[in-house]
Amino acid sequence: MPFFIHILFVISNWIPSMLSHNVIFGKGKIFHFGPMGVAIISSYGIVITLKSTGSFALAFLVGLVCALLISAVFAWLSVKLEPDALGVITLAMHIAILNIAINWTSLTRGALGIPGVPRLSFFSSNTTLSITMAVVAVLWIIFMLYLDRSSFGRQISALAEHEWYAKSIGISKIKINLIAFFIYALGMTIVAFFSMQYLTILHPNDFMFPAFIFYITCELAGKPGSVLGVTLAIVLLTILKEGLRFMPIPTGLTGPLELIIFGVILFVAVWWRRDSVFPNTRSV
Amino acid sequence: MPILSTNSLSLEINGQQILKEVSFSIEKGEIVGLIGPNGSGKTTLFNVLSGFLKHTDGKIDFEETDISEVSAPKRAQMGIGRVFQNFGIFREMTLEENVLVALESLPKEKRGEINNLKEKTKETLEFIGLANRAKEKASSLSGGQMRLLEIGRTLASGKELFLLDEPTAGVSPKMTNDVSSLIRELKDDGKTVMIIEHDLPFIAQICDRVFVLDVGSIVLEGDPQSVQHDVRLKEIYFGADPTN
Numbered sequence: 001m002p003f004f005i006h007i008l009f010v011i012s013n014w015i016p017s018m019l020s021h022n023v024i025f026g027k028g029k030i031f032h033f034g035p036m037g038v039a040i041i042s043s044y045g046i047v048i049t050l051k052s053t054g055s056f057a058l059a060f061l062v063g064l065v066c067a068l069l070i071s072a073v074f075a076w077l078s079v080k081l082e083p084d085a086l087g088v089i090t091l092a093m094h095i096a097i098l099n100i101a102i103n104w105t106s107l108t109r110g111a112l113g114i115p116g117v118p119r120l121s122f123f124s125s126n127t128t129l130s131i132t133m134a135v136v137a138v139l140w141i142i143f144m145l146y147l148d149r150s151s152f153g154r155q156i157s158a159l160a161e162h163e164w165y166a167k168s169i170g171i172s173k174i175k176i177n178l179i180a181f182f183i184y185a186l187g188m189t190i191v192a193f194f195s196m197q198y199l200t201i202l203h204p205n206d207f208m209f210p211a212f213i214f215y216i217t218c219e220l221a222g223k224p225g226s227v228l229g230v231t232l233a234i235v236l237l238t239i240l241k242e243g244l245r246f247m248p249i250p251t252g253l254t255g256p257l258e259l260i261i262f263g264v265i266l267f268v269a270v271w272w273r274r275d276s277v278f279p280n281t282r283s284v
Numbered sequence: 285m286p287i288l289s290t291n292s293l294s295l296e297i298n299g300q301q302i303l304k305e306v307s308f309s310i311e312k313g314e315i316v317g318l319i320g321p322n323g324s325g326k327t328t329l330f331n332v333l334s335g336f337l338k339h340t341d342g343k344i345d346f347e348e349t350d351i352s353e354v355s356a357p358k359r360a361q362m363g364i365g366r367v368f369q370n371f372g373i374f375r376e377m378t379l380e381e382n383v384l385v386a387l388e389s390l391p392k393e394k395r396g397e398i399n400n401l402k403e404k405t406k407e408t409l410e411f412i413g414l415a416n417r418a419k420e421k422a423s424s425l426s427g428g429q430m431r432l433l434e435i436g437r438t439l440a441s442g443k444e445l446f447l448l449d450e451p452t453a454g455v456s457p458k459m460t461n462d463v464s465s466l467i468r469e470l471k472d473d474g475k476t477v478m479i480i481e482h483d484l485p486f487i488a489q490i491c492d493r494v495f496v497l498d499v500g501s502i503v504l505e506g507d508p509q510s511v512q513h514d515v516r517l518k519e520i521y522f523g524a525d526p527t528n
Contacts, residue, residue, distance in 0.1 A: 151385070151388040154381055155385060158374050158377070161374045161377075164356075164372075167335075167336070168334060168360055168366040170358075170386075170389035170390060170391070170441070171357055171385075171389045173357075
């Protein structure tokens with residue numbers, strides 16, 4: 001039973017952030033490869049505030065503001081840079097933010113992480129926390145489906161298909177990209193708020209490159225831009241990922257094996273979706 | 285009152301002068317043709333007018349407002365509609381979504397004038413004769429139908445000035461008549477149209493005035509008949525006759 005509760009939490013916890021990143025990367029075809037950068041800033045914002053003030057509401061607010069600020073920077077870059085340059089810069093920003101988190105030891109305790117993250121009294125058991133997270137995830141899926149069919153969904157799709165054609169009908173790239181990045185900031189803050197309480201420790205290892213690889217793998221395997229497809233991919237790939245921990249494999253091999261398996265899945269997914277992953281380049 | 289005027293509009297890219305002091309004005313309700321050999325700067329001029337390229341010198345006025353510093357989406361919202369040579373529709377969207385997304389992108393006050401966006405979308409598709417294909421992807425349309433959809437969508441979103449870049453390119457002869465009828469209807473509605481075309485008989489048939497662009501400058505201007513018979517037009521397209 002604890003395993004299923006754990007799986008339920010992990011799946012539900014991936015959903016808000018990954019579906020939100022899917023709006024940017026999958027639907028908008030914006031090469032934002034720095035979602036983990038937002039996750040780091042939001043998570044540290046939440047935990048440091050929580051540990052120093054004890055206020056959950058304030059911690060959530062600080063986490064959200066931090067995520068919105070860094071997302072505004074990413075959104076600005078997405079308007080100013082070509083897709084390939086944006087991909088490289090956002091990856092670099094992820095690494096830079098991670099390095100700051102690891103090296104600013106007086107604030108973050110560096111590689112030791114921050115243990116003893118308190119929980120809301122309502123979340124005294126993992127079961128309550130997992131069920132609450134699952135409810136939030138379902139609500140987030142409904143919100144994403146609504147967005148997909150909304151005016152915003154059509155406008156971001158139009159920009160993804162041809163930027164000039166979209167601008168010629170009055171669509172503002174900066175406005176649409178800001179909305180998309182802010183939705184991600186909100187989704188990521190919700191995820192960070194719950195996951196920090198579930199894990200009760202904030203550790204920089206959780207924001208390394210493999211976490212980002214898992215994001216991209218789920219989005220590509222589930223069909224970029226598809227809410228239900230990516231949700232299904234999150235469910236199946238999380239079961240595979242977590243299930244590996246319980247296979248009779250020597251402990252030291254689990255990590256590398258996981259990376260190899262997800263690397264292969266990512267390769268196959270990119271190959272399979274090669275015509276739809278990258279933005280169209282049509283002349284005017 | 286001119287709806288659009290330019291004053292000494294110039295564009296330089298990488299040291300190369302693409303547009304040289306282009307000055308003209310277009311009255312409201314006129315249909316003006318823009319012709320010239322390949323590479324003369326016609327599409328570039330449209331890109332500058334619609335805000336996709338920033339001119340290096342000069343001024344553009346739209347409805348007596350200087351729009352030189354206004355972004356492309358803002359110009360579209362002010363009422364400048366662009367129809368692209370390669371069909372500026374969203375092929376992955378349905379016909380209905382193509383019209384709807386244009387209506388939804390209007391500024392609030394203009395959107396407020398349309399009571400029901402879905403109803404307006406339906407009316408637009410009926411007007412261009414594609415209502416029965418509303419739910420199909422735009423990629424399934426023929427070239428002529430794509431053009432009708434693009435012009436219809438621009439019309440539905442209440443644009444005042446239409447910049448049409450080769451509207452008959454890639455369109456069958458039968459559909460060319462439909463496109464030219466639609467352009468005439470724009471004129472009847474009091475809209476202003478500027479057309480880039482290589483098809484001179486089409487231009488002569490539909491335009492009130494013609495500008496001839498060569499190496500980035502307007503070198504000829506007048507009514508279609510006089511421009512068509514001007515000996516300089518032949519020189520621009522084929523070079524000066526050495527025997528003369």
